[in-house]
Amino acid sequence: MKKLLALLLAAVMTMSLLTACGSSETTADAGNEETQAEAGSEEADAGNEEAQADAEANAEEAADAASAETAALSDGVLTVGTNAEFPPFEYVDDNGEPDGFDIALIKAIGEKLGVEVEVENMEFASLVSSIGSKIDVAIAGMTVTEERQQSVDFSDAYYEAVQYVILPADSEIATAQDLEGKTIGVQLGTTGDFIATDDIADTTVSQYNKGVDAVNDLINGRVDCVIIDKNPALVFASKFEGQLIALDGAQFDFSTEEYAIAMPKGDADLAEQINAALAEIKADGTFDELVKTYIEAE
């Protein structure tokens, strides 16, 4: 019986090897799962011992090289989610590729860590729940909030922000009180959305998948104002100079926010590596260069 199992196992392993030759990630994973499912035979145990010895050797190497140990980096690719509707932090460039401050920053981090960075453009509201499955981490001008911290960890903060209020140039809205009862446009699932929905009395909140669509509806008179982060607010308002103005949220008692990279909860190794890379990028002047190129050039 055992022999039969062993034979079967060998057959399965050969098959997975053959299919894995296409070397697509999913095929290789499926192969691993099959092998695991067959575990329990002596052969599998022997395999485990070998694997353990291998792992120990690897750990030693990794300690020396301080190289990727976390699952998120072990395949040499850091898959990064963003929502490229948020200039100057992320937008789609003329070639249809995500670009912007955040994209350049995460690529610089990837370079320090010796991994390739692959950017997945998705809806902002799906980012947090996709971490650990579709994506390894998210960089999206994402504000550190307690609620998000229930499901993800954040890197050290890299940028300070505040919500701004975009208004028609002739609007009389000027204080927090003036916002009460108004129809407010926001990007769905953002801190601007939370402020408009939870903190201001009697509002009607129009939630859009893209901030720019909220701004278009402001132009069309469908909303009274748009609440969105400072730098995107300045970019969007400048596209309609003379028609729109962007006011500092401090004027409306909005508190400051901090952007950070969202990471899988509890992956201390990944956090340590990302924070170390970020610190290096700040220390060696790369960070300031990126601010100049992407943010101050706006």
Ligand code: ARG
């Ligand atoms: N800072 C805000 C938040 O975290 C908005 C971020 C929107 N980012 C984007 N890439 N669309 O909720």
